Amino acid sequence: MAAHANLERRVSIQLDLTQDGVLNNVIVTPGTPTPEEMQSIENSVSAFPIRGSNAPPVSISTSTTPAVSIRQACKSYTPGKPILDNMDMTVPRGTIYGLLGSSGCGKTTILSTIVGLKELDSGDIFVFGSRPGTKGSGIPGRRLGYMPQDIALYEYLTIKEILQYFGRIFGMTATEIDGQTEFLVNFLQLPNRNKKICALSGGQKRRSSLAASLIHDPQLLILDEPTVGLDPLLRESIWNHLYQLVTTRRTTVIITTHYIEEARHSHTVGLMRNGRLLAEKAPDTLLKEHKTHLLEDIVLKLCRKDLSPSLDSHKATNGNGNNNNNGKNGKKNDVVAEALSEISFYSRINKMLPLSRSYKHEMNQDKPEVVGLKFQQTAPIGDAEPTRKRHSSLKRRQSFIDTLSDDMWFRASRIRALTVRNYLNFFRNPVFVLGVVFLPSVQMILTSLIVGQDPQHMRFGVANHEFSGWEERCSKDLKSNVCGADLSCRYLNQLKYQNGDFFDLVPVEKESDAVDEVRLGKMWGYISFPENYSEYVGLRSGHGLFADNETLEGSIVKLRLDMSHYLAGVFMINNLFSSFQEYLKGSISTCGGSPKEVELPFNYSAVYGSVNSRYMEYIIPGALILIIYLITLCSCAVSVIGDRKQGTLDRSRVAGIQTFDIMISYFITEGTTVLFQAALGASILILGFNLEVQGSTVLFLFVCIITGLCGQASGLLIGILCPDEVEALFLGMFFYLPMMLLAGVIWPLEAMPDALRYFSYCLPLTLTCESLRSITSRGLGLLHPKVWPGVAVVSIWTVSFWIIALCIFRSLKKQ
Numbered sequence: 001m002a003a004h005a006n007l008e009r010r011v012s013i014q015l016d017l018t019q020d021g022v023l024n025n026v027i028v029t030p031g032t033p034t035p036e037e038m039q040s041i042e043n044s045v046s047a048f049p050i051r052g053s054n055a056p057p058v059s060i061s062t063s064t065t066p067a068v069s070i071r072q073a074c075k076s077y078t079p080g081k082p083i084l085d086n087m088d089m090t091v092p093r094g095t096i097y098g099l100l101g102s103s104g105c106g107k108t109t110i111l112s113t114i115v116g117l118k119e120l121d122s123g124d125i126f127v128f129g130s131r132p133g134t135k136g137s138g139i140p141g142r143r144l145g146y147m148p149q150d151i152a153l154y155e156y157l158t159i160k161e162i163l164q165y166f167g168r169i170f171g172m173t174a175t176e177i178d179g180q181t182e183f184l185v186n187f188l189q190l191p192n193r194n195k196k197i198c199a200l201s202g203g204q205k206r207r208s209s210l211a212a213s214l215i216h217d218p219q220l221l222i223l224d225e226p227t228v229g230l231d232p233l234l235r236e237s238i239w240n241h242l243y244q245l246v247t248t249r250r251t252t253v254i255i256t257t258h259y260i261e262e263a264r265h266s267h268t269v270g271l272m273r274n275g276r277l278l279a280e281k282a283p284d285t286l287l288k289e290h291k292t293h294l295l296e297d298i299v300l301k302l303c304r305k306d307l308s309p310s311l312d313s314h315k316a317t318n319g320n321g322n323n324n325n326n327g328k329n330g331k332k333n334d335v336v337a338e339a340l341s342e343i344s345f346y347s348r349i350n351k352m353l354p355l356s357r358s359y360k361h362e363m364n365q366d367k368p369e370v371v372g373l374k375f376q377q378t379a380p381i382g383d384a385e386p387t388r389k390r391h392s393s394l395k396r397r398q399s400f401i402d403t404l405s406d407d408m409w410f411r412a413s414r415i416r417a418l419t420v421r422n423y424l425n426f427f428r429n430p431v432f433v434l435g436v437v438f439l440p441s442v443q444m445i446l447t448s449l450i451v452g453q454d455p456q457h458m459r460f461g462v463a464n465h466e467f468s469g470w471e472e473r474c475s476k477d478l479k480s481n482v483c484g485a486d487l488s489c490r491y492l493n494q495l496k497y498q499n500g501d502f503f504d505l506v507p508v509e510k511e512s513d514a515v516d517e518v519r520l521g522k523m524w525g526y527i528s529f530p531e532n533y534s535e536y537v538g539l540r541s542g543h544g545l546f547a548d549n550e551t552l553e554g555s556i557v558k559l560r561l562d563m564s565h566y567l568a569g570v571f572m573i574n575n576l577f578s579s580f581q582e583y584l585k586g587s588i589s590t591c592g593g594s595p596k597e598v599e600l601p602f603n604y605s606a607v608y609g610s611v612n613s614r615y616m617e618y619i620i621p622g623a624l625i626l627i628i629y630l631i632t633l634c635s636c637a638v639s640v641i642g643d644r645k646q647g648t649l650d651r652s653r654v655a656g657i658q659t660f661d662i663m664i665s666y667f668i669t670e671g672t673t674v675l676f677q678a679a680l681g682a683s684i685l686i687l688g689f690n691l692e693v694q695g696s697t698v699l700f701l702f703v704c705i706i707t708g709l710c711g712q713a714s715g716l717l718i719g720i721l722c723p724d725e726v727e728a729l730f731l732g733m734f735f736y737l738p739m740m741l742l743a744g745v746i747w748p749l750e751a752m753p754d755a756l757r758y759f760s761y762c763l764p765l766t767l768t769c770e771s772l773r774s775i776t777s778r779g780l781g782l783l784h785p786k787v788w789p790g791v792a793v794v795s796i797w798t799v800s801f802w803i804i805a806l807c808i809f810r811s812l813k814k815q
């Protein structure tokens with residue numbers, strides 16, 4: 001039989017007293033009192049001074065629906081291992097419920113299901129009569145104050161900022177937040193409110209976390225081990241404050257604690273073991289039933305009984321069965337005695353704690369049903385039917401508009417709070433700021449300085465057998481300007497001076513020495529001129545194709561290169577051949593010929609760009625969006641994982657923040673950082689490295705921003721999929737690195753196998769790179785077929801990532 005079914009009736013009475021001890025209001029929980037109970041309560045209440053004749057009457061009110069009602073709750077994380085096992089639990093309104101149980105028995109799990117963070121496999125949970133998460137339940141949301149077991153606060157925010165954040169989420173005004181902050185900082189003995197959370201001690205952090213759950217004066221307060229690690233005096237004052245909340249604000253409190261005796265201060269104690277309640281009664285009743293002074297003894301006893309299969313389970317849930325002997329009168333006397341003892345208890349508490357709080361937040365939507373001494377009739381009477389209908393329709397419409405604007409206002413206020421939090425979190429972390437804001441610019445500077453520039457000072461051997469001491473003879477201005485003379489010198493000069501510092505020419509005696517140097521990695525190759533090279537070249541030009549072997553051999557320049565480095569090899573060959581062409585032109589003009597004779601018979605010019613375009617201009621647009629994409633991906637994934645790991649995300653969700661709000665706030669913060677990254681990166685490239693953006697700079701920035709937002713959306717997805725940063729790193733690399741290669745940033749897409757190329761077109765960055773390149777080097781507009789497909793593809797990916805992230809995020813909640 002479920003534990004709740006065997007509970008004896010216990011009536012809890014709360015008195016609303018003024019500072020002078022004058023009675024305002026009496027609230028009876030739970031259920032409607034019987035006439036006998038009412039009589040006893042009235043008698044007890046008459047002991048208190050009542051207000052003047054003009055004041056509203058003292059009301060005795062009750063609420064029939066418990067604050068929390070859990071029936072047959074089952075939950076398991078792994079099949080066959082139930083964490084909640086047909087658990088029943090009832091938390092009366094306006095009372096403190098102490099949930100006790102050993103570590104791992106499922107306390108946090110049941111609390112998570114109450115606040116709507118987790119869903120049951122089966123069974124029912126009702127919070128204030130509604131299922132958590134349903135529309136209008138207010139759970140998660142403003143009715144709830146939740147202090148999770150972990151600190152769950154943003155480490156880089158100050159106490160004041162944390163309280164402002166939660167206050168804004170709950171739609172409080174600045175004055176209300178300031179008032180509550182003042183009170184909570186003093187009450188919970190918090191240090192300087194401008195201290196960051198990361199600079200607080202463990203106990204201070206815990207108290208700040210408690211303050212965050214109390215800021216909005218919730219109807220239901222769920223505290224998961226709030227007093228752990230606190231000194232006894234502070235623990236006592238926290239309990240006193242909970243009483244004050246219960247008596248003055250009708251707050252319902254569910255609290256878990258490992259200090260078993262502390263739970264004695266609760267109205268009801270729930271003893272939990274193996275996913276179900278062994279007992280759920282008033283502590284005094286339990287102590288009486290078990291004839292002990294310590295709750296700890298009872299916990300031990302019940303656990304032992306639960307362990308022993310031979311024991312009568314009926315007895316275990318009913319205690320010693322004394323209640324069965326009680327007659328109706330005895331039961332009534334018990335209720336009255338309890339009521340009276342509670343009255344004196346609450347009056348003591350009220351004297352101890354002056355009602356000093358000025359904050360009045362109109363959130364207590366569920367007013368208690370008045371059943372007591374005087375009724376206050378509020379039902380509309382006497383209206384003619386049509387007028388009533390019109391009025392009610394107008395009222396409905398007005399209420400719809402109010403709800404809508406209320407919703408929109410709260411939504412905007414929440415998104416603002418989230419955005420401010422994101423910015424604060426971001427700017428308080430210097431490494432993050434440096435990385436996110438400046439890394440793209442640093443990368444662009446490095447890319448411009450390194451990629452696409454010609455190599456320099458490549459050591460290259462020269463074995464010139466035509467002249468010994470050729471370095472002196474082959475000075476830049478050759479003394480001999482005779483046709484066909486000093487040809488090796490002419491070529492070497494061309495090689496040395498044409499391309500600046502590309503080659504450092506080093507004389508070598510023999511080719512074999514040069515080969516050794518190349519093998520040792522000290523040279524990139526060598527060039528060798530045979531003896532009488534100029535003479536043989538002259539003979540060869542005289543005989544044309546019909547020169548003899550000796551002439552041919554004597555006129556050949558030997559080149560041997562280190563081709564193990566492909567790019568270095570290509571650069572060397574380019575330099576050697578372009579120098580050779582220039583050398584030929586020079587030699588021909590010395591002999592009276594026209595240099596045009598050795599020019600290629602092509603007349604080429606550029607449609608887009610220039611014939612002297614630099615590789616840098618090809619690579620830069622792609623490199624810019626690759627880095628922006630990567631950084632937004634990382635920053636967003638890290639932020640989401642941090643938010644999840646710290647527990648702040650769950651805490652915000654319990655406060656009513658929706659996934660969409662979180663995404664919008666990230667959208668705003670990432671959007672502005674991407675704009676900054678792109679603007680700074682583009683300015684450096686344009687002003688510092690003469691990058692010419694032929695098209696619209698606004699369009700250039702727009703493409704960068706949507707790429708950044710795509711990175712943000714994929715980061716969000718990775719952050720949701722991965723429980724920690726290491727997994728996110730590997731998933732991110734798995735996703736990003738192939739995309740980087742396939743995007744055609746480093747190598748032209750046309751070099752890829754067809755199937756791979758078509759596949760790469762579907763990836764987020766391939767066509768976007770092409771779009772950006774077309775804007776910078778070709779000056780094309782958004783509607784050009786080279787531009788819009790990139791914008792379309794990256795937008796589709798962004799939306800898809802968002803939708804997938806949203807779905808996964810929602811499904812995670814149910815686990």
Ligand SMILES: Nc1ncnc2c1ncn2[C@@H]1O[C@H](COP(=O)(O)OP(=O)(O)OP(=O)(O)O)[C@@H](O)[C@H]1O
Pocket residue numbers: 077078083101102103104105106107108109110149
């Ligand atoms: N997300 C999860 N996935 C798998 N198992 C989980 C998960 N959360 C909790 N558990 C397991 O469920 C059991 C109950 O956990 P829960 O946190 O509810 O215990 P608890 O009573 O609050 O413990 P404590 O007093 O130590 O906080 C534990 O065995 C825990 O390992």
